[in-house]
Amino acid sequence: xxxxxxxxxxxxxxxxxxxxxxxxxxxxxxxxxxxxxxxxxxxxxxxxxxxxxxxxxxxxxxxxxxxxxxxxxxxxxxxxxxxxxxxxxxxxxxxxxxxxxxxxxxxxxxxxxxxxxxxxxxxxxxxxxxxxxxxxxxxxxxxxxxxxxxxxxxxxxxxxxxxxxxx
Amino acid sequence: xxxxxxxxxxxxxxxxxxxxxxxxxxxxxxxxxxxxxxxxxxxxxxxxxxxxxxxxxxxxxxxxxxxxxxxxxxxxxxxx
Amino acid sequence: xxxxxxxxxxxxxxxxxxxxxxxxxxxxxxxxxxxxxxxxxxxxxxxxxxxxxxxxxxxxxxxxxxxxxxxxxxxxxxxxxxxxxxxxxxxxxxxxxxxxxxxxxxxxxxxxxxxxxxxxxxxxxxxxxxxxxxxxxxxxxxxxxxxxxxxxxxxxxxxxxxxxxxxxxxxxxxxxxxxxxxxxxxxxxxxxxxxxxxxxxxxxxxxxxxxxxxxxxxxxxxxxxxxxxxxxxxxxxxxxxxxxxxxxxxxxxxxxxxxxxxxxxxxxxxxxxxxxxxxxxxxxxxxxxxxxxxxxxxxxxxxxxxxxxxxxxxxxxxxxxxxxxxxxxxxxxxxxxxxxxxxxxxxxxxxxxxxxxxxxxxxxxxxxxxxxxxxxxxxxxxxx
Numbered sequence: 001x002x003x004x005x006x007x008x009x010x011x012x013x014x015x016x017x018x019x020x021x022x023x024x025x026x027x028x029x030x031x032x033x034x035x036x037x038x039x040x041x042x043x044x045x046x047x048x049x050x051x052x053x054x055x056x057x058x059x060x061x062x063x064x065x066x067x068x069x070x071x072x073x074x075x076x077x078x079x080x081x082x083x084x085x086x087x088x089x090x091x092x093x094x095x096x097x098x099x100x101x102x103x104x105x106x107x108x109x110x111x112x113x114x115x116x117x118x119x120x121x122x123x124x125x126x127x128x129x130x131x132x133x134x135x136x137x138x139x140x141x142x143x144x145x146x147x148x149x150x151x152x153x154x155x156x157x158x159x160x161x162x163x164x165x166x167x
Numbered sequence: 168x169x170x171x172x173x174x175x176x177x178x179x180x181x182x183x184x185x186x187x188x189x190x191x192x193x194x195x196x197x198x199x200x201x202x203x204x205x206x207x208x209x210x211x212x213x214x215x216x217x218x219x220x221x222x223x224x225x226x227x228x229x230x231x232x233x234x235x236x237x238x239x240x241x242x243x244x245x246x247x
Numbered sequence: 248x249x250x251x252x253x254x255x256x257x258x259x260x261x262x263x264x265x266x267x268x269x270x271x272x273x274x275x276x277x278x279x280x281x282x283x284x285x286x287x288x289x290x291x292x293x294x295x296x297x298x299x300x301x302x303x304x305x306x307x308x309x310x311x312x313x314x315x316x317x318x319x320x321x322x323x324x325x326x327x328x329x330x331x332x333x334x335x336x337x338x339x340x341x342x343x344x345x346x347x348x349x350x351x352x353x354x355x356x357x358x359x360x361x362x363x364x365x366x367x368x369x370x371x372x373x374x375x376x377x378x379x380x381x382x383x384x385x386x387x388x389x390x391x392x393x394x395x396x397x398x399x400x401x402x403x404x405x406x407x408x409x410x411x412x413x414x415x416x417x418x419x420x421x422x423x424x425x426x427x428x429x430x431x432x433x434x435x436x437x438x439x440x441x442x443x444x445x446x447x448x449x450x451x452x453x454x455x456x457x458x459x460x461x462x463x464x465x466x467x468x469x470x471x472x473x474x475x476x477x478x479x480x481x482x483x484x485x486x487x488x489x490x491x492x493x494x495x496x497x498x499x500x501x502x503x504x505x506x507x508x509x510x511x512x513x514x515x516x517x518x519x520x521x522x523x524x525x526x527x528x529x530x531x532x533x534x535x536x537x538x539x540x541x542x543x544x545x546x547x548x549x550x551x552x553x554x555x556x557x558x559x560x561x562x563x564x565x566x567x568x569x570x571x572x573x574x575x576x577x578x579x580x581x582x583x584x585x586x587x588x589x590x591x592x593x594x595x596x597x598x599x600x601x602x603x604x605x606x607x608x609x610x611x612x613x614x615x616x617x618x619x620x621x622x623x624x625x626x627x628x629x630x631x
Contacts, residue, residue, distance in 0.1 A: 059201070061201060061204060063203075063204045063207040063208075064203075064207065064268075065268045065269070065271065066268060093201040094204060095204050095205070099204075106588060119199070119201055119202075122199070122200075122201050123199075127199075127200060127201065128200060129200050129400065130200045130201055130203065132200075148368070150314055151314060152314060194444070194445060195444050195445060196444075196445040196446070198401060198443055198445060198446050200400070202446045203443070203446065205446055205447055205497045206443060206446065206447075206449055206497075208497070208504065209586075210495075210503070210504040210506070210528035210530075210536065210538070211449065211495045211497055211504050212495070213441060213449060213451045213493050213495060215506075216275075216593070216626070217275070217307060218275055218276075218277040218305045218307055218626060219277065219595070219624070219626070221305065221321075222277065222279055222303065222305065222624070226281065226622065227522075227544070230570060230599075230618060230620075231520070231544060231546060231570060231576070232512075232514075232516075232518045232520060232546050232548075232549065232570055232571050233489065233510070233512035233518070233520040233522060233544070233546060234457075234487070234489070234512075235435070235437075235455045235457055235487060235488075235489035235512070236453065236455060236489050236491040236510055237405075237437060237439045237451065237453035237455065237491045237493070244356060244358075244379055244381065244384060244386065245356075245381055245383055245384030245415060
């Protein structure tokens with residue numbers, strides 16, 4: 001019994017190590033659709049709602065340090081890009097939505113924050129790190145993906161958006 | 168003076184048994200990146216409060232014979 | 248468009264997938280009051296029975312600079328007063344009685360620690376430098392530590408090195424026939440590994456080895472050897488090893504966490520010790536957390552320890568320092584924490600009791616100097 005459990009553990013560690021090499025949602029791929037409720041407020045949003053425009057999708061949670069750092073910076077970017085046809089949508093993955101709500105009370109954002117209680121969206125998008133974010137073009141295809149967050153990502157995001165906007 | 172006796176059978180046997188027992192009690196399972204919220208809680212932290220850990224190590228290593236642990240030893244004091 | 252696709256994270260390397268989080272910035276302060284119980288009259292032969300009382304202030308500041316660098320500054324100030332064990336004499340019935348130092352010592356110690364860290368995608372490096380100074384003792388030390396996450400981000404390897412160089416200049420050396428000045432050095436290396444077992448549990452295991460050389464005796468202690476009172480005399484080398492395992496388990500039912508730490512210690516002075524710490528951190532409502540805990544420590548004494556020596560021992564090392572004896576110690580701890588947003592307040596208490604009879608194994612000798620103490624602390628921290 002002991003040996004079997006130890007073997008199972010070893011196999012799980014081995015497979016997760018192997019799986020780490022598996023690719024996340026790749027540029028050029030169509031991002032899977034989602035239909036999620038707003039964290040605060042009534043109604044749902046679907047990925048399809050953002051067709052024709054660029055959309056930046058950010059998976060985050062209140063317990064993740066880099067996520068906490070990124071939200072105010074995304075809010076600033078959102079204000080900056082108002083009216084330029086770039087949408088920012090955040091998908092919160094906290095286990096308890098109260099934690100996310102309390103965090104947003106301290107650091108409010110004006111772009112939509114959706115809630116995925118069942119975590120089916122990060123599974124479909126093959127999220128490998130927290131936070132993870134994806135820039136999609138007007139046809140719903142992934143242009144660029146980021147795993148984790150560093151302040152340099154904002155520059156890279158601005159550059160990627162500028163490139164998409166130029167004819 | 169006798170050097171470090173790493174072949175002390177009693178000690179090694181105890182170490183191996185405690186690790187094996189822990190392995191049996193707890194199931195391994197793959198953890199998705201978004202499932203690490205509980206592990207991020209301060210009460211789940213392996214290191215704990217830095218100042219408390221430093222003071223604990225200081226107090227116990229000056230009042231007992233043993234010292235050291237997961238990190239290599241740090242400062243020194245005359246503590247007697 | 249094509250340029251973008253090419254430059255994107257199309258095929259991320261193992262390292263780029265994960266982000267080792269930089270340390271949380273902040274400022275923390277902790278005050279500790281440490282109070283040893285007076286030596287019972289029945290165990291006292293002469294001297295002041297009122298033992299140590301120490302008030303400590305600790306300050307720590309962590310600041311991230313740039314994208315990847317972190318600066319850490321730590322400062323400790325402590326004020327100490329009280330008497331300490333000097334030597335042991337048997338009474339007419341052979342029971343050991345402790346002689347304490349006469350005058351109350353009054354001392355201050357200051358310590359400064361500086362650290363510089365570098366955080367990359369999956370690794371963190373840190374170098375540290377420290378300095379401690381008090382009336383009769385000065386220490387300079389440096390360290391390096393590195394950690395690396397495994398590819399799946401669930402495991403982490405850690406490695407550390409440290410070195411310290413201390414000088415002791417005992418007070419009143421001429422008056423008491425103490426050594427005037429001496430030095431000691433210590434070098435140590437450590438290796439560790441932590442693994443997330445499942446979403447509710449994590450385990451860490453580590454090994455550290457240290458080698459101390461130089462003057463390792465206590466310049467303020469004496470030993471009765473035969474008919475003479477001789478200065479504490481220990482070997483000039485000590486190699487020690489500590490093996491530690493830590494375990495944390497989240498309990499869904501109460502959202503509390505079980506915290507278990509075990510350390511096995513062994514050194515070249517023939518001392519072996521087991522230390523087990525167990526605590527349960529239970530949240531109460533939104534912002535409060537109560538953590539009761541226990542700590543049990545048991546050690547087998549050094550082969551050159553005895554309260555006193557009837558005859559001169561063969562190996563010509565001797566010490567009556569209770570800290571090298573065979574004994575066990577149990578401490579009861581309680582901590583209460585309030586946390587809201589970036590602010591945290593914590594109050595803690597500990598009562599520590601050591602007895603020869605609490606030792607797991609080995610023959611406990613009559614050790615009158617074993618200490619009991621209270622420790623109370625208050626801490627405040629803010630995330631920046």
